[in-house]
Amino acid sequence: MAIIEMKVPELAESITEVTLAQFLISDGDVVEMDQPICEMETDKASQELFAEKAGKVTFVAEEGADLAVGALICTIDTSVAPAPKTEAPVATPKPAPREKSAPVVEAKKEESYAKGHASPAASKMITENNLDTSSIQGSGPGGRITKADVLKAFAEGNVTIQQGAEAIVRQSKAFARTESEAKMSRLRRTISERLVFAKNSTAMLTTFNEVDMKPVMDLRRKHKEKFKETHGVNLGFMSFFTKAVCHALQEFPSVNAYINPEKSLITYHDYCDISIAVSTPKGLVVPVIRNAESLSMWEIEKEVKRLAIAGRDGKLSIGDMEGGTFSITNGGVFGSLMSTPILNPPQSAILGMHKIEERPVAIEGKVEIRPMMYLALSYDHRIIDGKESVSFLVAVKDMLENPEKLLLGTDPVDLLLGM
Incomplete structure (x- = not known):
C-alpha cells in the first residue's frame, strides 16, 4: 500500500498559513491524478489543491481549519485505482427501454412540481414586487408561472403590491428577532x-x-x-x-x-x-x-x-x-x-x-x-x-x-x- 500525504504547499513567501475553505470531493472518494481535492483561502486569494496521484482520499484536516504551510490535509491511497473509464459506455443501452415509458412518467412529475412554481424571470418580478403567487394563474408547462403570467396579473389587477405586503406580514418571519453567527473567512x-x-x-x-x-x-x-x-x-x-x-x-x-x-x-x-x-x-x-x-x-x-x-x-x-x-x-x-x-x-x-x-x-x-x-x-x-x-x-x-x-x-x- 502506497500512501501519499497531501500537505499545504508553499504558495508565496509572505503566506505562512491558509484556511481550508472546503473539500471539493467526499471523504473516501477515489480521484484521478490532478483532480482538484480542496480549496484553500489565503490572505490574498483562493487556491485549489490538486491530487498528486490517483487513488482513494482520506480526509485528515477539517473544513474551516487554519493550517500552517506543511500541515497535513489528507492522504491518498494509490493502491486503490479509479474505476476504468471503459465502464461508461455500458450505460448507453439503457435509454432505449426508457423511451417508451419516460414521456408519461416525466409529464406527470413535471405537472406535480411545476404547478404554482415560477420561472426564474417570473420569480425575480414576484420577489421585487412582493407579490402573492396564489393569485397568479400559471400558463407554462405543467402550470408553471411565467413572466407573461405576472405581467397579465398586473394588467388585470389580480395582484397588487398591497397584497404582496399583506402576504409578507402574515409570514412568521416578518417580526422575528432571530440572530445568527458565521465565521469570518x-x-x-x-x-x-x-x-x-x-x-x-x-x-x-x-x-x-x-x-x-x-x-x-x-x-x-x-x-x-x-x-x-x-x-x-x-x-x-x-x-x-x-x-x-x-x-x-x-x-x-x-x-x-x-x-x-x-x-x-x-x-x-x-x-x-x-x-x-x-x-x-x-x-x-x-x-x-x-x-x-x-x-x-x-x-x-x-x-x-x-x-x-x-x-x-x-x-x-x-x-x-x-x-x-x-x-x-x-x-x-x-x-x-x-x-x-x-x-x-x-x-x-x-x-x-x-x-x-x-x-x-x-x-x-x-x-x-x-x-x-x-x-x-x-x-x-x-x-x-x-x-x-x-x-x-x-x-x-x-x-x-x-x-x-x-x-x-x-x-x-x-x-x-x-x-
Whole structure:
C-alpha cells in the first residue's frame, strides 16, 4: 500500500498559513491524478489543491481549519485505482427501454412540481414586487408561472403590491428577532485588518474634483462597435482612466511611490502596476495590471476582463494579487455618487471613480446638461503634498476631458509646435 500525504504547499513567501475553505470531493472518494481535492483561502486569494496521484482520499484536516504551510490535509491511497473509464459506455443501452415509458412518467412529475412554481424571470418580478403567487394563474408547462403570467396579473389587477405586503406580514418571519453567527473567512479577516492598518498608520487625506465625461462617452459611442469587432473586447471606461492615471503618475512620481518610515526611505517606481478593485462573492480583491503604462487600450480592456472573470470564478492566483503601485476603484457601478476610498498599503494613493450623472454646468457662459462624474483621490500626506495631489487629479481630469491627450500624454498640437 502506497500512501501519499497531501500537505499545504508553499504558495508565496509572505503566506505562512491558509484556511481550508472546503473539500471539493467526499471523504473516501477515489480521484484521478490532478483532480482538484480542496480549496484553500489565503490572505490574498483562493487556491485549489490538486491530487498528486490517483487513488482513494482520506480526509485528515477539517473544513474551516487554519493550517500552517506543511500541515497535513489528507492522504491518498494509490493502491486503490479509479474505476476504468471503459465502464461508461455500458450505460448507453439503457435509454432505449426508457423511451417508451419516460414521456408519461416525466409529464406527470413535471405537472406535480411545476404547478404554482415560477420561472426564474417570473420569480425575480414576484420577489421585487412582493407579490402573492396564489393569485397568479400559471400558463407554462405543467402550470408553471411565467413572466407573461405576472405581467397579465398586473394588467388585470389580480395582484397588487398591497397584497404582496399583506402576504409578507402574515409570514412568521416578518417580526422575528432571530440572530445568527458565521465565521469570518480568511479573506474577510485580511481585508478588515488591512483597512484598520491603513486608517491607523497613514496620514490619509482625500481631494475631490469632477470630470465632464461627454468627450469620452462620445468617443466610445462612435467607436465601440468597431473596437469590439477589431479586438474582441468592449471599450469600457477603465481603459481611459488607466491610461490617464499612467500619464499622470509619470508626471507626479511621488503618487506612484512607497514610503518606508522605519528606514526613512521612499521607493519610486518607473513603471505603473495598477491595482483594480474587483467585487467578488467572497469579498473585495485587488488584482494588478502589470506595466499598464506600456499597454494599449485594448490590452488594458482584455486584462481587466480576464482579472474580473478570474475574480468572479475564484481563479485569481497569488501572482495576480501581488504588488501594485496605485489603485483604482469604481463605486459608480453600485450607484455611489461620491466617496472617500481608503488606501491600499503600501501604496500611497487610490483613485475613486463614481456614478455618471447628468447635471447642469456652466460651459462658456451657458448652462448645459452634461454627464458629470465626481473623482476622489485619497493619498498619504506623509509622502504626497497637497499641491501634488491636486495637480495629479487635475491632470487626470484634463486628459479625460481631452481624450486625444491620452495618445501621448499631452496635446498633440502642442507637441507638434514644440510648446
